[in-house]
Amino acid sequence: MxxxxxxxxxxxxxxxxxxxxxxxxxxxxxxxxxxxxxxxxxxxxxxxxxxxxxxxxxxxxxxxxxxxxxxxxxxxxxxxxLPTSGPKRYEVLQWLMFQMGGVGPMMGQANVFFRYFPEKIPAAIDRYQNESQRLLSVLDQHLSDKEFLCEEFSIADIANWCWARTHEWSGVDISEMAHLKRWINTMHAREGCxxxxxxxxxxxxxxxxxxxxxxxx
Ligand SMILES: N[C@@H](CCC(=O)N[C@@H](CS)C(=O)NCC(=O)O)C(=O)O
Structure with a gap:
């Protein structure tokens, strides 16, 4: 428990x-x-x-x-x-770290400057929204020939999805990212998620x- x-x-x-x-x-x-x-x-x-x-x-x-x-x-x-050893394990960890070090912090800062910060600083908003969009487009590209980020559904999918699905709140447009949108829907349809x-x-x-x-x- x-x-x-x-x-x-x-x-x-x-x-x-x-x-x-x-x-x-x-x-x-x-x-x-x-x-x-x-x-x-x-x-x-x-x-x-x-x-x-x-x-x-x-x-x-x-x-x-x-x-x-x-x-x-x-x-x-x-x-x-999460595979217990070998290249498949590092593949999952690599996409988990991609979220921890990239998607999360950048979208988090996009939210701060776009939503919460009392002063509107266009350069800061642009910087974090653009970087978030770039990172999401990396996911989109990677998902172009696979259902999930790694060979099988993993914690890397959960980590990235929990952020990617909130792109609207961060003011990040993903309308051109067909693979990302398909994956977001697939994840949403899972009972646990x-x-x-x-x-x-x-x-x-x-x-x-x-x-x-x-x-x-
Ligand atoms: N790197 C941390 C970030 C955790 C984090 O930023 N949590 C936010 C909510 S998403 C929070 O607790 N914010 C409250 C605060 O900053 O005081 C993690 O992945 O757990």
Whole structure:
């Protein structure tokens, strides 16, 4: 069993989608970012960086922060969604790192300057939107001859999808990226991914009963 400290954001969804895809039982601990709950002493004791997501294995008491590390941890625990060795493993890790070091930070900054920053700085907005678009076009190109980013569906797909699907919020146009759009839809149709992006949030109690999970929302 796991406790998932999260909010409705792409990095939070990376953890919830992975848990859902792996069919792992977890309790959602919503963290209100507006109320700065991620900066309380209790939270900082789990993640000194004061950011979601954080996961706690309630059996072993292990705590993991950084969404990419959480995904690797869960994949290794179950032996799924990440090959255990060899070139196929590094292929998945390479596309996971592509999201962690590129897509996430660039789209995150595009959101800051396009949506939240009180001063509108066109050069900063352009820089982050253009770089986000360039990175998404790399994904689009890579997906031109394959269903998923690597040989099989993996944590790399979940990580990149959780960000790519929010391109509109970042003000990034993907209308010319047919392969990316097809993949976004394929991912959305997966039961685990679809459920994962609803966490935390209002959920149908019938779904909770069906999945056997406890959701504290
Ligand atoms: N590299 C981190 C980034 C985590 C992150 O930026 N989380 C955001 C939400 S998506 C957050 O907690 N923001 C609150 C804050 O900055 O105080 C990860 O991948 O887990």
């Amino acid at each position: 796991f406790d998932l400290y999260t909010s409705p954001t792409p990095n939070g969804w990376k953890a919830s989608c992975t848990l859902e895809e792996l069919g792992l039982a977890y309790v959602v601990k919503p963290v209100n970012l507006m109320k700065q709950e991620q900066k309380t002493p209790d939270f900082l004791a789990m993640n000194p960086n004061g950011r979601i997501p954080v996961i706690k294995n309630t059996q072993s008491e292990e705590v993991v922060f950084e969404s990419g590390a959480i995904m690797i941890y869960l994949a290794e625990l179950t032996g799924q969604l 679809y459920k994962g992006i609803k966490v935390p949030g209002k959920v149908d109690p019938a779904d909770i009963v069906k999945s056997g999970k406890t959701l504290i929302v």
